[in-house]
Amino acid sequence: MSTKLVSLSTMAALLGGAAMADVPRVAVDIAPIHSLVAQVMDGLGTPDLIVQPGGTPHEYSLRPSEAAALQDADLVFWMGADLTPWMADAIGTLAKDAEVISLLDADGTILLNFREGALFEAHSHGHDGAHADEKDHAHDHDDHDHDHDHAHEAEDAGHDDHNHDADHADHDDHSHEGHAHGAHDPHAWLSVDNAATWLNLIAAELSAADPDNAGTYFTNAAAARTEMDTLVTEVNATLDPVRGGSFVVFHDAYQYFETAFDFLASGAISLSDATDPSPARIAEIQGRIREQGIDCVLAEPQFNPGLITTVLDGTEATTGVIDPLGADLEPGATLYGQVIRNLAATLAECL
Incomplete structure (x- = not known):
C-alpha cells in the first residue's frame, strides 16, 4: 500500500514538474520591468533579472548567471537600446532563439522627447499635448473578458516580429549633450500609463508562448492594472498637499x-x-x-x-x-x- 502511495506521489511531482517546464523562461533587463513581468507570471514562474540592483542600465557587465539567463530565455522583455545599448549585442549573441520585446518600441507606449537645457520652462504637459510620440494601443485589453480566442487574435496582430536584432544593428548613437542614444527619454517606466499598457502586452506575449496558462496571465494582468489605479490614487493623495x-x-x-x-x-x-x-x-x-x-x-x-x-x-x-x-x-x-x-x-x- 505504501509503495503504491509513494508511486502516486512521485507521479504527481513529475506531472507538476512537467507543467512548470512548459512555462516560458523569461529574462528582463531592469528591476521595475522585472516587477511588472513577475506580477503577470505570479503563480506560474519567476522571471530572471539581468541588471541587478545598484547596477547602471546604461553601462553594465554581465555576470555568468545573467548571460545564462539570456541564453536560456524563451522571451526577453527589455526597454530597448536607448536605455541599455550594450544589451542589444548580448541579446543578438545569447538570445538568438528568444522572442525579444522592446517596450520602447511597443504599440501604445507613451514617449517623451528629451528636455534640453538646465532649466525647464513652464509649459503644458497635459495628456493631450505632452507626448511627442504616442502610439496606438494595439495591445489594449481593458475589457479583460478572458475570451482567449479573441485575445489571441490581438496577440497575433501585435506579434509582427519582436526579434529586434536587425533593428538595433543600425541604431544611431545620437549625442544630446549626455543623451547617448535616441531622441526619446528612455525612462518610460515611470509613466504609470505605460506600465498599465505593458502589463497587457506582457500577458499577451506570455499567452502566445504558453496558451495553456493564458487565463492566469490575463487575470494577473487585470489584477495588476487594478492595483495600478489604486497606486495612482495614493500618489496623488501624497502629492496634493x-x-x-x-x-x-x-x-x-x-x-x-x-x-x-x-x-x-x-x-x-x-x-x-x-x-x-x-x-x-x-x-x-x-x-x-x-x-x-x-x-x-x-x-x-x-x-x-x-x-x-x-x-x-x-x-x-x-x-x-x-x-x-x-x-x-x-x-x-x-x-x-x-x-x-x-x-x-x-x-x-x-x-
Missing part, C-alpha cells in the same frame, strides 16, 4: 512621473547620468534656485553627493534622495509600486 512647490532633480529622468502626476520639475543638475554637469550648468541651476526660491533639490544614491552640496550652497532649498530603479528594494512583484510610492513620498517630504 505640496502641489505648487518647486523642485530640481539630479538628472533628467523623471518627466514621465512628472507628467503622469502633473507635477513638473524646474530643472535638472545633469541632463544624463552618463555625464557630469559643466560648471556653467551648475551656475545656471544655482541661479534658478536662488531667484525663484526653489524648495527642493533631489539627489540620487549612486551619484556624487558633492554636486548636490555645491548646488545647494547659498540657497535655502532642502534635499532628498530618489531612485528611479529601486536599487535598495527587493526585486519582485511589489517593487514597481514601491518605486512610484517612494518617488512621491520623498518629493512630498522634501517640499
Whole structure:
C-alpha cells in the first residue's frame, strides 16, 4: 500500500514538474520591468533579472548567471537600446532563439522627447499635448473578458516580429549633450500609463508562448492594472498637499512621473547620468534656485553627493534622495509600486 502511495506521489511531482517546464523562461533587463513581468507570471514562474540592483542600465557587465539567463530565455522583455545599448549585442549573441520585446518600441507606449537645457520652462504637459510620440494601443485589453480566442487574435496582430536584432544593428548613437542614444527619454517606466499598457502586452506575449496558462496571465494582468489605479490614487493623495512647490532633480529622468502626476520639475543638475554637469550648468541651476526660491533639490544614491552640496550652497532649498530603479528594494512583484510610492513620498517630504 505504501509503495503504491509513494508511486502516486512521485507521479504527481513529475506531472507538476512537467507543467512548470512548459512555462516560458523569461529574462528582463531592469528591476521595475522585472516587477511588472513577475506580477503577470505570479503563480506560474519567476522571471530572471539581468541588471541587478545598484547596477547602471546604461553601462553594465554581465555576470555568468545573467548571460545564462539570456541564453536560456524563451522571451526577453527589455526597454530597448536607448536605455541599455550594450544589451542589444548580448541579446543578438545569447538570445538568438528568444522572442525579444522592446517596450520602447511597443504599440501604445507613451514617449517623451528629451528636455534640453538646465532649466525647464513652464509649459503644458497635459495628456493631450505632452507626448511627442504616442502610439496606438494595439495591445489594449481593458475589457479583460478572458475570451482567449479573441485575445489571441490581438496577440497575433501585435506579434509582427519582436526579434529586434536587425533593428538595433543600425541604431544611431545620437549625442544630446549626455543623451547617448535616441531622441526619446528612455525612462518610460515611470509613466504609470505605460506600465498599465505593458502589463497587457506582457500577458499577451506570455499567452502566445504558453496558451495553456493564458487565463492566469490575463487575470494577473487585470489584477495588476487594478492595483495600478489604486497606486495612482495614493500618489496623488501624497502629492496634493505640496502641489505648487518647486523642485530640481539630479538628472533628467523623471518627466514621465512628472507628467503622469502633473507635477513638473524646474530643472535638472545633469541632463544624463552618463555625464557630469559643466560648471556653467551648475551656475545656471544655482541661479534658478536662488531667484525663484526653489524648495527642493533631489539627489540620487549612486551619484556624487558633492554636486548636490555645491548646488545647494547659498540657497535655502532642502534635499532628498530618489531612485528611479529601486536599487535598495527587493526585486519582485511589489517593487514597481514601491518605486512610484517612494518617488512621491520623498518629493512630498522634501517640499
